[in-house]
Amino acid sequence: MNFTFYFLIGMNVIILISYVYHRGQIEYSKLRHQEENCTKMLRHEEMAMSMPSTLQQNVSEIFNKIDKMVPSVTFTHIDNTTSAKNSRATLLNPKNVYCIGDNLTVQLDMYDYLGNRKKYGGDFFRPRIYSPELQAAASGRVEDLNNGTYLVHFTLFWQGRVKFSLMVYHPSEGISALWRARHASDGVISFQGKFQYGSQEAITKCGFRLDEPDDKLCKYLDHRDEESIHCIKIPNLPCESLTYMRGVNHNPTYLTALEKQLFVRSNIAVEISKNFEYVDVGNCTNSKEVNKEKCRTGMDSPFPSGYFMKNEWHPVFCNMFPYITSDQINSCLQGKKLYLIGDSTLRQFIMYFTGVINNMKYFNHPYGGFSYWEKTLLALNMEKSTYVHYKRHGFPLESFNFYYFMEDAYTSRQIDQHAGGKNTIIAITMGQHFRQFPLHLYIRRAVNIRRAIERLFLRSPDTKVIIKTENTRDINTHVERLGEFHGYTQYLVMKEVFRGLNVGFIDVWDMSNGFATEDVHPQLHVLKNIISLAFTYAC
Known part of the structure; x- marks a missing residue:
């Protein structure tokens, strides 16, 4: 009886141990399977996080195209750099x-200050032809052979004596330095945000x-467009209380003392020696244009896209009509809404309507000139049912006065x-406000604007939609911060980015270069042509 009792107890123990063991194996198998699944999921998440987004890929592709055009050269003495003379x-x-x-071609053969032949390209030119007595001008197209030789192609658009301007704006060594300096930081100006919360500021x-x-930062993120602004947190003030913003210029530099020698005024925009001054052009066939x-929108804009004659712009690919007078502009804008999204160069439109031809009146606008360009403006012509609205393009802005940040919106969001x-x-x-930051920022913003326009066209x-490029500006501007080469790469x-889109493209870089406009805000005769082309597209 004792034997039977202990035998049964032993069997139960064996069965229990066997059950526990097999149950453990099952649970272990489940846990192992779950662990493997978790590991796989983590790996997929890590891969997804490490893989660039479609937007990032687009930005990188465009940046790399520009980067390949920029020389990567160094020098030990200014004598080894390009000499225009x-x-x-x-x-x-x-x-x-x-x-x-x-068509006429000029060959440029570049030498350094010691008289040695340059063996690589990358010099920055802004060639043009002009006839002062005719108020005529046009840009030239530069072909870089990447061996120190360039071909500059001109089209002779008008009859008369045509002169040439062939300037080395910056040598290739300077271009290489500017490109490196632009991407050495997140920007050469910084910003201050003002937080207001009740009585606290x-x-x-x-x-x-x-x-x-x-954990020390307030983050203002646009996840869709991959845009971000950060501010250092202020104790006891919520991040939502950011109210005003302004730029702060600490005058940093990422150029060496040697490189800075290339950007003194006497070394900028120097004419190349030439054995000819002009050519005389005749109307050989007496044929009319x-x-x-x-x-119309959707047309491809070549380079050069046109020429000036008697201060009037003549596109080479289409016919532009004048929209200069009050009656002409009213005929276009009657019953319409015009939204201007950009900077002070686009603000010139609404200033022209209200201050030059006086066909519209501001709605509660006490400010004048460009001092408060970041302000949102509204102008109306009640009789013609015309509505014109101007709003800045959003951060970043080179405004050293505090402006109301809470109404800021990226251009893509405004379009939406x-x-x-x-x-x-x-x-x-x-354009102008982006020159002080790495080019990636500008590219991303442009791609997001294109996507917003595509969404707009779907609905x-x-x-x-009219796209206006940025224009040239004065030679004496701060080269590292705001120089023309930065503007040219953005152009x-x-x-x-906007190629192939059904928009009206205004090549103001071409217009201002051809007419040698050295003003960040183009003169009135240039502005009139910009407005005329915009409304020829739109009306």
């Missing part, structure tokens, strides 16, 4: 008689990226807010 300009295949419409540092732990179709329609015109620009394909980005 030692370089030579030669008129290829000169003719006794030139006719309107002929404080100012703190803001920017695109700040070297602070995450071929009739072109009216400028508009229903559009056949009576809606949206004009967009950006309202008959909306008219190339804008042409690349």
